[in-house]
Amino acid sequence: MSAAVTVSAPAKINLCLGVGTARPDGFHPLATVYQAVGLYDQVTVSEVAGPAGQVTVSVEAQARLDVRGVPTDATNIAARAVRLLAGHHRLERSVHVHIDKGIPVAGGMAGGSADAAGALLACDRLWGLRTPAEELAALAAELGSDVPFALVGGTALGSGRGEVVTPLMTRGQHWWVVLESPLGLSTPAVYREFDALHAGAEVADPEIPDRLVGALLACDVPELGASLSNDLQRAAFRLRPELEAALEDGLAASAHGAVLSGSGPSCLFLCESRTHAAQVADALAARGRGPISLAPGPVPGAHVVAKEV
Numbered sequence: 646m647s648a649a650v651t652v653s654a655p656a657k658i659n660l661c662l663g664v665g666t667a668r669p670d671g672f673h674p675l676a677t678v679y680q681a682v683g684l685y686d687q688v689t690v691s692e693v694a695g696p697a698g699q700v701t702v703s704v705e706a707q708a709r710l711d712v713r714g715v716p717t718d719a720t721n722i723a724a725r726a727v728r729l730l731a732g733h734h735r736l737e738r739s740v741h742v743h744i745d746k747g748i749p750v751a752g753g754m755a756g757g758s759a760d761a762a763g764a765l766l767a768c769d770r771l772w773g774l775r776t777p778a779e780e781l782a783a784l785a786a787e788l789g790s791d792v793p794f795a796l797v798g799g800t801a802l803g804s805g806r807g808e809v810v811t812p813l814m815t816r817g818q819h820w821w822v823v824l825e826s827p828l829g830l831s832t833p834a835v836y837r838e839f840d841a842l843h844a845g846a847e848v849a850d851p852e853i854p855d856r857l858v859g860a861l862l863a864c865d866v867p868e869l870g871a872s873l874s875n876d877l878q879r880a881a882f883r884l885r886p887e888l889e890a891a892l893e894d895g896l897a898a899s900a901h902g903a904v905l906s907g908s909g910p911s912c913l914f915l916c917e918s919r920t921h922a923a924q925v926a927d928a929l930a931a932r933g934r935g936p937i938s939l940a941p942g943p944v945p946g947a948h949v950v951a952k953e954v
């Protein structure tokens with residue numbers, strides 16, 4: 646059997662997502678509270694015989710997910726992560742990356758970022774590198790704005806373009822109902838819509854609401870639900886008007902709060918417990934809405950689940 650390492654990497658949501666005016670580099674300054682939730686992609690990196698530096702990719706998925714849009718060539722973000730880490734350590738190894746997806750594709754839950762973080766950590770362990778956390782975080786930031794958070798997980802403040810991550814100590818766990826969408830949304834398209842909506846207007850610098858942080862620290866789920874916010878929501882509604890009614894359905898079904906996940910189209914409903922989440926999920930399903938998953942949060946970031954050496 647060839648040497649292989651498997652990493653499980655969680656989806657992320659944003660409890661608040663404050664967005665400012667685009668910077669000269671095109672990215673938008675963010676003030677966000679990230680939370681890792683219990684939907685996972687598993688990334689397995691195996692040593693294979695092949696030309697030095699060759700990285701191949703295969704993808705499978707849980708039945709509810711459509712993964713036809715995920716590239717299986719060198720452009721896959723996990724393959725880019727492998728090459729970036731190898732280049733950083735001046736290595737030329739041949740590996741196969743297998744991705745087993747449980748996070749919706751183009752769903753606003755950072756599934757690609759989870760794969761990149763998973764590939765970074767899996768290769769680091771496979772090659773016995775023990776790259777210092779700050780170096781791994783810097784490589785992660787090169788791959789995408791959400792990748793550093795996927796390594797850390799839990800609940801964390803995010804700033805810069807999202808890549809500056811500061812862990813936030815919170816107590817307790819809550820439950821999310823995740824209403825996925827059969828059709829993904831392009832993150833750049835939602836940001837372009839945000840720009841169009843705010844063209845010519847002064848957008849205030851984004852800030853994290855005190856009320857949200859207070860609710861998190863107090864572990865007050867109803868207050869947390871009332872504090873959820875997302876500056877991209879209006880832009881996403883312009884592209885997908887049906888999402889607004891989906892959020893309202895979750896509130897009518899007794900969720901403590903409803904918010905779009907990142908740039909969408911996944912919708913999140915905050916619940917007290919797993920039992921409460923199951924009730925909300927049943928009510929949404931009865932209205933014909935789906936696919937639906939239940940996920941606890943916060944959960945840890947990317948971590949090794951299997952190692953064969």
Ligand code: C5P
Pocket residue numbers: 671672673674675788789790791805806807832833836
């Ligand atoms: O960093 P990442 O590759 O995930 O970003 C994907 C796209 O989302 C960027 O190309 C950009 O269009 C948009 N984006 C942005 N501002 C951010 C993060 C992402 O405009 N802070």
